Amino acid sequence: MKSPLLSLPGAVPAEGVDEGVAAHYGDLFREQRALAEGTGFVDLSHRGVVSVTGDDRLSWLHLLLTQHVSDLPTGQATEALILSAHGHIEHALYLVDDGTTVWAHVEPGTQGALVAYLESMKFFNRVEVADRTDEFAIVHLPAGSIAEVPEGVVVRETPYGRDLFLPRADLESYAEKSGPAVGLLAYEALRVEHHRPRLGFETDHRTIPHELGWIGTAVHLQKGCYRGQETVARVQNLGKPPRRLVFLHLDGSEVHLPPAGTDIRLADEGPDGRKIGFVTTSVRHHELGPVALALVKRNVPLDARLVADTTAAAQEVVVEP
Numbered sequence: 001m002k003s004p005l006l007s008l009p010g011a012v013p014a015e016g017v018d019e020g021v022a023a024h025y026g027d028l029f030r031e032q033r034a035l036a037e038g039t040g041f042v043d044l045s046h047r048g049v050v051s052v053t054g055d056d057r058l059s060w061l062h063l064l065l066t067q068h069v070s071d072l073p074t075g076q077a078t079e080a081l082i083l084s085a086h087g088h089i090e091h092a093l094y095l096v097d098d099g100t101t102v103w104a105h106v107e108p109g110t111q112g113a114l115v116a117y118l119e120s121m122k123f124f125n126r127v128e129v130a131d132r133t134d135e136f137a138i139v140h141l142p143a144g145s146i147a148e149v150p151e152g153v154v155v156r157e158t159p160y161g162r163d164l165f166l167p168r169a170d171l172e173s174y175a176e177k178s179g180p181a182v183g184l185l186a187y188e189a190l191r192v193e194h195h196r197p198r199l200g201f202e203t204d205h206r207t208i209p210h211e212l213g214w215i216g217t218a219v220h221l222q223k224g225c226y227r228g229q230e231t232v233a234r235v236q237n238l239g240k241p242p243r244r245l246v247f248l249h250l251d252g253s254e255v256h257l258p259p260a261g262t263d264i265r266l267a268d269e270g271p272d273g274r275k276i277g278f279v280t281t282s283v284r285h286h287e288l289g290p291v292a293l294a295l296v297k298r299n300v301p302l303d304a305r306l307v308a309d310t311t312a313a314a315q316e317v318v319v320e321p
Helices: 028-036 057-064 111-120 168-178 184-193 229-238
Strands: 022-024 041-044 048-053 078-083 089-097 101-106 128-131 136-142 154-158 161-167 243-250 263-266 275-285 289-297 306-308 311-317
Touching: 022 184, 028 184, 028 275, 041 168, 041 184, 048 057, 048 111, 048 136, 057 101, 078 229, 089 111, 089 154, 101 154, 101 161, 111 128, 136 168, 161 168, 184 275, 184 289, 243 275, 243 306, 275 306, 289 306, 289 311
Parallel strands: none
Antiparallel strands: 041 136, 048 101, 048 128, 078 089, 089 101, 136 161, 154 161, 243 289, 243 311, 263 275, 263 306, 275 289, 306 311
16 A cells, blocks of 8 residues: 655655555655654554454453453553464554554554454454554654644554554645654664564564563463463473574674675684574664664574674674573
8 A cells, every 4th residue: 555655755665565655755864863852753554454343352352362451451552462373473463442442553464364363263252353454544653752643543652652543544634744754764773773573574484472572562471371372381481482583783884784584694603604593674773873683593602793694793682592
């Protein structure tokens, strides 16, 4: 779904899964600084929007999600996962309940599969599930923003800012009042700085929540049964995950960033050394320079010198080994 804000001056379209919104509006570092200072807004209208209504919505979702939501207070933001039977991450939901409806935004293009799964699990519960992506667009206001929120708009407020479930028809008029527009690359740079994983970027077909630090923020360890819980409990109580998320400081003298999927090796083993991980997201940060998130094997020493292809990298711990 192509955003009308791509018509704004300087807009450069994002690519890949984020196609449909602006990567930037001509000045990446200025946009990052604006976002870090609490000004501007980010067009996330390419993300999927799903709603769940009905008297049983919270108790029903509680049975399906990794998060404790049966008593979720009105207006309180949370995040949750849906796992496979083997504990691998299939969906990531960013939730808020407005008193009558649970609203969630999800990764672009995943809403169809999510709705299909939720529909298959309704049974006799009093719930209605709907894909609302055509009707609502997600707009992100950074932490510290004093931008006005239109009356009646559902807001999901987190330490990183506010996500607005804005009627899609109001997107252009809201942008006119709430500028400057900030591109997705600036939003992603701050996400990487804060070590926040993203489905489809920091995950692959075998990722479990422990590897990314999602235990506690998206996975509640004291709730009842849900699909994949056995794996979560077993790893939590009896073992360690096979991989761990790390934050990488990359060699700033390199012209090109190592893209997602770039193999990571131990520098001491040379270019033919064994692969011990891979880059998941790499960005240029306005203060930190080139940085990245990556998944590496759990037993990689914390002081090991790494290379992402030919780019030297120093690791910072996100998930403890």
